[in-house]
Amino acid sequence: MSNLALVNAAPAQQPIARNLIAIASGKGGVGKTWAAATLSQALSFSGRRMLLIDGDLGLANVDVQLGLQPGSDLADAISGRKAFADAVTPVAGGAGAKGGFDILAGRSGSAVLHQLNPAEWARLMRGISALAGFYDVAILDLGAGADALVLNLAQAAQTILIVLTDEPTSLTDAYALIKRLAQHGRVKGIELLINMAADHQYGRRTAEALNRAARGFLNLELPVAGIIRRDPKVREAIRRQAPFMARFPQSPAAADVSALSDYLIRAQGLAPAPASPKIQGTWR
Ligand SMILES: Nc1ncnc2c1ncn2[C@@H]1O[C@H](COP(=O)(O)OP(=O)(O)OP(=O)(O)O)[C@@H](O)[C@H]1O
Ligand SMILES: [Mg+2]
Numbered sequence: 043m044s045n046l047a048l049v050n051a052a053p054a055q056q057p058i059a060r061n062l063i064a065i066a067s068g069k070g071g072v073g074k075t076w077a078a079a080t081l082s083q084a085l086s087f088s089g090r091r092m093l094l095i096d097g098d099l100g101l102a103n104v105d106v107q108l109g110l111q112p113g114s115d116l117a118d119a120i121s122g123r124k125a126f127a128d129a130v131t132p133v134a135g136g137a138g139a140k141g142g143f144d145i146l147a148g149r150s151g152s153a154v155l156h157q158l159n160p161a162e163w164a165r166l167m168r169g170i171s172a173l174a175g176f177y178d179v180a181i182l183d184l185g186a187g188a189d190a191l192v193l194n195l196a197q198a199a200q201t202i203l204i205v206l207t208d209e210p211t212s213l214t215d216a217y218a219l220i221k222r223l224a225q226h227g228r229v230k231g232i233e234l235l236i237n238m239a240a241d242h243q244y245g246r247r248t249a250e251a252l253n254r255a256a257r258g259f260l261n262l263e264l265p266v267a268g269i270i271r272r273d274p275k276v277r278e279a280i281r282r283q284a285p286f287m288a289r290f291p292q293s294p295a296a297a298d299v300s301a302l303s304d305y306l307i308r309a310q311g312l313a314p315a316p317a318s319p320k321i322q323g324t325w326r
Contacts, residue, residue, distance in 0.1 A: 059171040061312065062180045064097075064199035065235075068215025070186030072205045073237040074098075075107055076276060076286070077299070078183035082143045083134070083287040084296075084303035089314050090178035091137040093130065095170065096148035097195050098185040105147045108133055109283025112147035119146070119169055120162060126169040127176060134285055137177060141288050146173065156191060167198055178314050179306075187215075188222040197228060201310060203235045203267055208248045217255050224260050233267040235302065245269030267309075268302030270295055 065078045075098070082094040096104040096116065105112050112131040118124040126146070135142030158166060174180035182199055184192050196202050202223070206216040220232060234252060239245030249266045256262040273295035279286045287296055306312060 058200055059174040059180065059198055060200050061178060061310075062170070062174050062182060062199040063201045063203060063306065063310075064182040064184055064196045065203050065205060066184045066192060066196055066219060067186050067205040067212070068188065068217070068219040069206070069209070069212040072186075072207050072212055073270070073276070074186070074205050075104055075183050076280060077203075077205060077235065077237060077270065078181050079104060079107055080286040080295075080299045081303060081306075082145075082181050083141055083285050084299045085179050085181075085306070085312070086137070086139075086143050087141050087287060087300075088303055088307060090307075090312060091176075091314070092143035093137060093146065093174060093177040093180040094133075094143055095146045095173075095180060095182045097182045098148055101185060103148075104145055104183055105131070107280055107283065108145070108285060110145070110147070112145070115147040115149045117149045120158070120166050122165075126173040130173075134288065141285070144177070163194070170198060179312050188219040192219075193222060193226055193228075196223065197226070199231070201231045201233060201267075201306070202228075203233055204264070205235045205237050206248065206252065207236070207238045208240075208244065213248070213252055213255075216252055220256060220262070220264070221260060224262065229260075229262060232262075233265045235267050236269045238272040239269050241271060242269050245271070265309075267305055268298060270298040270302070 065074045067074050078094060082092045086092045094104060110131055114124045114129040119126045119129040130144040130146050133143050133145055137144045184195055204216050204219060206212045234249050236245040236248050253263055256264055271294045273293050275290040275293040276295055279289050290296055
């Protein structure tokens with residue numbers, strides 16, 4: 043089945059996981075994967091039990107950025123070889139530990155997500171929402187662009203953070219993605235995350251440039267969830283395959299991701315769940 047057919051076959055109202063935040067972008071290489079992993083760790087430091095899902099087909103690289111060798115991944119869960127809850131890999135002590143989180147890894151080079159039939163697709167969406175329910179917050183790292191898979195996965199999230207930089211192609215591609223989402227009936231819960239900004243003022247200008255187009259052509263005004271400055275420590279952390287917040291807590295980018303985490307907690311009401319056996323990590 044082609045991707046387009048998948049979109050058309052998808053029910054208009056897919057299940058939405060209330061605590062699922064998707065990270066998307068028009069242009070590639072704008073820092074989605076790094077931001078998704080770093081935000082997961084920042085929210086964990088704020089006491090939330092965190093799950094990070096690698097939803098980037100073919101180029102799955104959350105595990106590479108973090109230097110992990112996951113024993114199982116999303117492909118195992120979709121095929122039914124593993125339960126979704128058994129396919130996660132703990133990072134830095136896993137969910138529940140300060141600065142730790144769980145990841146559901148992707149599989150590089152695998153076209154598995156592109157080959158799903160409608161029944162498998164439904165299983166994937168059910169699996170993701172059920173798994174997200176075990177955590178306070180789940181973050182879904184998506185591939186770049188606006189193909190059918192991205193649009194369908196993004197639809198499952200309560201909030202879609204569109205990552206963009208000040209590069210003209212990043213702006214136009216972000217606009218194109220937002221337009222595609224709007225064409226698929228999705229206008230709520232889309233927010234902007236400016237990355238690699240020279241400074242906060244410059245970042246606000248980038249957001250305003252995007253919003254001018256969104257207001258003029260789509261009648262949309264997108265909230266700015268955060269502005270992350272360009273920071274040489276990001277490249278260094280990735281080179282060392284180390285989670286960023288623990289490695290460089292005093293850096294400008296860490297301060298900006300903490301501010302993003304605080305904003306999301308406030309704006310989305312991402313409260314930690316009351317204590318239960320699950321919360322103590324025994325559910326796995
Ligand atoms: N705030 C930042 N400051 C400096 N460099 C950054 C920042 N954020 C990301 N980068 C750099 O951008 C590169 C790309 O990051 P990342 O792989 O997370 O992007 P991506 O959007 O997930 O890419 P893809 O579209 O291929 O999935 C990283 O290697 C990192 O060096
Ligand atoms: Mg990526």
